[in-house]
Amino acid sequence: MIITRRATLTGLAGAALAPRAAFAQRKIVRLIVPAAAGGAIDVIGRLYAQRVAPALDESWVVENKAGASNTLGAAEVARAAPDGTTYLTNADIHIMARHVMRSVSYDPLADFTPISRFAMSPMVLIGSTKTPETLPALIAQMKAKPTEYTFANSGLGSMGHLATESFKLRTGTSAELVNYRGTAPAITDVVAGQVPLMVAPLGSALSFITDGKVRAFAIMGAQRSKLLPNVPTAGEQGLSDLNFTLWYGLWGPKGLPAETVQRVNATVQAASKDREIVEKLTALGAEAVTEDPASFAKFIEAEIQRANRVVEEAGIKPG
CATH class of the missing domain: 3.40.190.150 (Bordetella uptake gene, domain 1)
Known part of the structure; x- marks a missing residue:
């Protein structure tokens, strides 16, 4: 019970x-x-x-x-x-x-x-519908307009936090973290466009991705997800060592x-x-x-x- x-x-x-x-x-x-x-x-x-x-x-x-x-x-x-x-x-x-x-x-x-x-569960890099449609375009815009980008973070020290910092290092970009008390409120603000980006657990982001409420840029795992077969891994897009489960x-x-x-x-x-x-x-x-x-x-x-x-x-x- x-x-x-x-x-x-x-x-x-x-x-x-x-x-x-x-x-x-x-x-x-x-x-x-x-x-x-x-x-x-x-x-x-x-x-x-x-x-x-x-x-x-x-x-x-x-x-x-x-x-x-x-x-x-x-x-x-x-x-x-x-x-x-x-x-x-x-x-x-x-x-x-x-x-x-x-x-x-x-x-x-x-x-x-x-x-x-x-x-x-693998992590997935997501963005609001206001962000560019592809990962290369996103990275280019983050470099061109760094002050316009922030990452929602479910908690300091979370896997999403580690993955976010690693992503910034690998891409040479910078973005502040907006910390939340959990995954659900963080994703809610990404869906609403209050925060442009987040590295989220696939399970928490899946329904929003399939419903078209957020963009999915990359699976941060060794292989693609069967639930999102059209979303490439970070490694496939030239970002090695971004495997966060x-x-x-x-x-x-x-x-x-x-x-x-x-x-x-x-x-x-x-x-x-x-x-x-x-x-x-x-x-x-x-x-x-x-x-x-x-x-x-x-x-x-x-x-x-x-x-x-x-x-x-x-x-x-x-x-």
Whole structure:
């Protein structure tokens, strides 16, 4: 069972409709989403929660706690007791906090227990309908009129942030970042033409691209997306090394018992193999991931090393 924070009281008020004993035995678990509702982290986190909760015979309450580059919600999980009642669903931005913020109350590695990745999704460079129609024309105009271009950014240290800085370095362009509290509000402003550009998760931008509300200039991945076969990769357009894949995962607080980690990981892996989950992720421009906790931990270590290189190259400093 999965319920939102807003629906908690309603659910409790209607508990008489279910057997009292069953309700009493079902553990209430908080799933903290440190980003705005409607963004990729929120949507994918809820998708998995809907499968994981009943498999574990638990009630998962989804709470959106956005702000401070996803650190507000993450900090709450870091402070939580490792008793299996509080989890964090986040994206790659989780490992970047200390690179972009002067004061972070937790260590993204030492203060959390990695459980599993959920999914991964390529990034896509999008622009409002007011921007040029092709990537070469866009780059030329960015060089000619640099003050007219800004990038919407879902959060400091996000994969979109790293990809944006790398794009500017590779193209010799400059543009300020406009920071938002999540992907959804950032894309909304690009659609409205308030901000001309964004490097967004494919899943979050897909419907706007297919509806013609934004332009798609390049897939920032190793290959084209089957959902957007006519959109070339950045590499195909002469911009090598612009391969940025967003990933989503699940963590618990530091000290989470190994048996709890394994039990939750097993339900996540089972969900990732479920046809309905796979189809829903595909429609979102994402791909399910199945891996054990140790593999997720090793993946995180490799991602940190890559992020460190990008940060140094782009000169990103804590703000």
